[in-house]
Amino acid sequence: MRKLTILFLTVLIFSGMFYSCQTAETIQQDAYYVNGRDLYINHCQNCHGTKGEGLGELIPPLTDSVFMKTNKQKLACYIKNGVSEKLTVHGKVYEGKMEPLNLATIDLAQVIVYITNGFGHQQGMYTTEQVTTDLGNCK
Amino acid sequence: MNNPLHFFSALLLGTVLLTASCKEERKLPIYGVRDTKEVAKADGFTVDTIYQTIPDFKFLNQDSVMITNDQFKDKIYVADFFFTSCTSICPIMHKNMKTLFQDFKSNPDVMFLSHTIDFKYDKPSVLKKYAQKLDVYDPKWQFVYGPKDSIYTIAEKSYLVAVQVDSNDREGYVHQGFLVLIDKDRRIRGAYDGTNPEQVEQLRKDIPVLLDEYKK
Numbered sequence: 001m002r003k004l005t006i007l008f009l010t011v012l013i014f015s016g017m018f019y020s021c022q023t024a025e026t027i028q029q030d031a032y033y034v035n036g037r038d039l040y041i042n043h044c045q046n047c048h049g050t051k052g053e054g055l056g057e058l059i060p061p062l063t064d065s066v067f068m069k070t071n072k073q074k075l076a077c078y079i080k081n082g083v084s085e086k087l088t089v090h091g092k093v094y095e096g097k098m099e100p101l102n103l104a105t106i107d108l109a110q111v112i113v114y115i116t117n118g119f120g121h122q123q124g125m126y127t128t129e130q131v132t133t134d135l136g137n138c139k
Numbered sequence: 140m141n142n143p144l145h146f147f148s149a150l151l152l153g154t155v156l157l158t159a160s161c162k163e164e165r166k167l168p169i170y171g172v173r174d175t176k177e178v179a180k181a182d183g184f185t186v187d188t189i190y191q192t193i194p195d196f197k198f199l200n201q202d203s204v205m206i207t208n209d210q211f212k213d214k215i216y217v218a219d220f221f222f223t224s225c226t227s228i229c230p231i232m233h234k235n236m237k238t239l240f241q242d243f244k245s246n247p248d249v250m251f252l253s254h255t256i257d258f259k260y261d262k263p264s265v266l267k268k269y270a271q272k273l274d275v276y277d278p279k280w281q282f283v284y285g286p287k288d289s290i291y292t293i294a295e296k297s298y299l300v301a302v303q304v305d306s307n308d309r310e311g312y313v314h315q316g317f318l319v320l321i322d323k324d325r326r327i328r329g330a331y332d333g334t335n336p337e338q339v340e341q342l343r344k345d346i347p348v349l350l351d352e353y354k355k
Contacts, residue, residue: 047226047230047231055230055273056272
């Protein structure tokens, strides 16, 4: 019984430490991630798949970490304005068109947090301010 | 029967045998409009049911070859309507259809037939490229192109799938995502929502059931 109490207390202390370590930013990031997942399911999943696996050579997967990292500033433009240029993902060239999707700034931020932290990526927070800046630099 | 375990196993065995013998062979329904016809026989008349069938068709396939019903003679096939630039339901439909294609790849009695409803853009060369990129470029899966009239008529009248040009829609076309199962006698034996994983699984189970009908 005593052992059990000690174990319980230890777990309590550790989880308490873990929660107090979470900053306001990571809590916000988690909220974005969860909302972003809903947006992804509604707007993106049909083509890009439940695991971001894409479809053959028609629709690029979202699992290429190098691509996602180097093109992070372009993601908002891609989603909002669509894509008609050729993209190389996982070494394969995709030349299909993606239709523009008119999402609000906050929705763009949330869905981008989801796709850059899901599918094996870990790129952290992406704010609405960053969306506005990146959209200003769209080609 | 003094041992309860013996009694229990006997009961279990009995139940299993009974249910197994009761199990009727599943048969797929036949869809579409029916008609009757009187047929002359030696001793009078008998009434036959005439089922709705897929009429003769002639379309250009992904290799720009004119194909007809002959291509599907003695085959059962899964038909659908799509267009290559569609981003709404087509990708998921064809993703699911591709898994069926892979499962029945080695079965010579099963084929696939996708009709494009984009008569302006989806010429055979576009269809070929699409098939290659989907990694299903194979005579077993035919992608066909035809004039608007014949494709839209066969969709609505024969396969019972609604398709239409819609200038209000961003992509210009609206259509239903059904995968229609056709038997060797050109009759409709099932329609499954190609975007719904459960219905696609049902189709996966129904194809062997339909094939069994033709086994003698």
